[in-house]
Amino acid sequence: MDAALSGKTIAILGTGLLGASIGLALRQRGHRGTILGVGRRRKTLDEAQALGAIDEGLLEVAPAVARADLAILAVPLSGFEALFAAVAAAEHEGLILTDVGSTKASVLAQAQAHLRYPERFVGAHPMAGSEKQGPEAAQADLFVGKPCILTPQTNTDPGALALVESFWAALGMKLLRMDAAEHDRQTALTSHLPHTAAVMLMHVAMARGGWDVASTGFTSTTRLASSNPPMRADIMMANRAALLEALDAMDLQMVSLRGLLQAGDEAALVQWLEQARDRRDQWLADAPGA
């Protein structure tokens, strides 16, 4: 465990799958400070505590934040606005903040609007997750080797950035700094667009059929359609502008493909398929964890 984190009191605001996994990972990696968990239901907090993910569970944000050196916002995106307001009520000069939100521009805007010291909030998107939910699905190694995007701004406090980087690195993540808007643009292209494509493919089959011949290819291409609907709707709404641009990019591909099919140029079609296959093979070789 990094010396910078030694003995620090860490408050995990939201003890679902991600929050509880953070607690388990901190413990497994030797964190000796207190780990507080905040949740809306006593049962979830008790589960997280029984698993060893937190030392103490609180139903209120303020008393946890008041004691914390570092607090992590680990709730669904739709809960951020209220959570920032609750954090602000107990904010103190010694507090540093980070989060797990899947979109970043909207979260930074909320931090700016609510916090007294927004320069001590360092936005993060730990790219780890699971289709499962709740503390019982938590895993201490959930973050190991996965990328964590950090979106510091020009006014971010250097000490806050250093501590937050130590924190995510301590969980075994590979850190990457990126502008918040660029993060949102990229996730729209390779995360939110694939998710919506999976859902649209399901709706095509629901409207037009094809079930008798649906097989393993359909299963993998539509896998993301089984993701949690409210969580996904939150992400889509928070990143709406970038997702609409990604849909425009998909439209251009639809037009290209239609042109290739209508022209009946099989050589051009093979080339179009080869370009995608080669790029995918290269990407898998470069990113073996993906």
Next chain:
Amino acid sequence: MDAALSGKTIAILGTGLLGASIGLALRQRGHRGTILGVGRRRKTLDEAQALGAIDEGLLEVAPAVARADLAILAVPLSGFEALFAAVAAAEHEGLILTDVGSTKASVLAQAQAHLRYPERFVGAHPMAGSEKQGPEAAQADLFVGKPCILTPQTNTDPGALALVESFWAALGMKLLRMDAAEHDRQTALTSHLPHTAAVMLMHVAMARGGWDVASTGFTSTTRLASSNPPMRADIMMANRAALLEALDAMDLQMVSLRGLLQAGDEAALVQWLEQARDRRDQWLADAPGA
């Protein structure tokens, strides 16, 4: 092994992954008749023979067909036209034919055009495969529990249909009869459209980026983009009309999604996502092999 197949000489025309897997499966399931393999390269035939997938390898179609009771066309779709012509040159009254082609209307039209006894050809689409190629990737259990669509026509010989059904059932497949046009329409919706969506998602990322944040969701949604390009281009060209209709259906979904996002109606978005998730969960429960 079914009594109807007992002692029959079976010619596998094309000893790649599918052809060699057929031979291995026949042997493993106790077929006692001769298994002939036909291929264009001696090396591939020798590999198939060394694996025990065929008893004898021939470089010419005619002598194999002349000896066979049942012949299976197991080459890529682009090779069907030439293969039907070669089969026709050695066709005899005792010969029954089936195939492994992924589209059916074009294959049936070719059978009708070339064969002297097209009523003895029973189109089949065994829904089993692999991203790998060649006899070395063959598996005796490739077909077990998978669906096999048969597309008999009104003039199909009942004896031919019975033998072909015995054959695919003997490999452990679940048989399903379907009209050829309906087969092609359904595969366009839940097989060829998902494949092209995977390729289009790759091209979107190639044009617009997103690689820094691409993760496991991108991997599974684009998995089909790693499929063999010439084989896929063959399928897309052979099933072009149905694929264009499937792209129209996808366009309608793009319009719906854009409308939901622009309206900003999160409840409607959640419902749209829930419908797809619920249908997918139901489908996975109904088709546990998928």
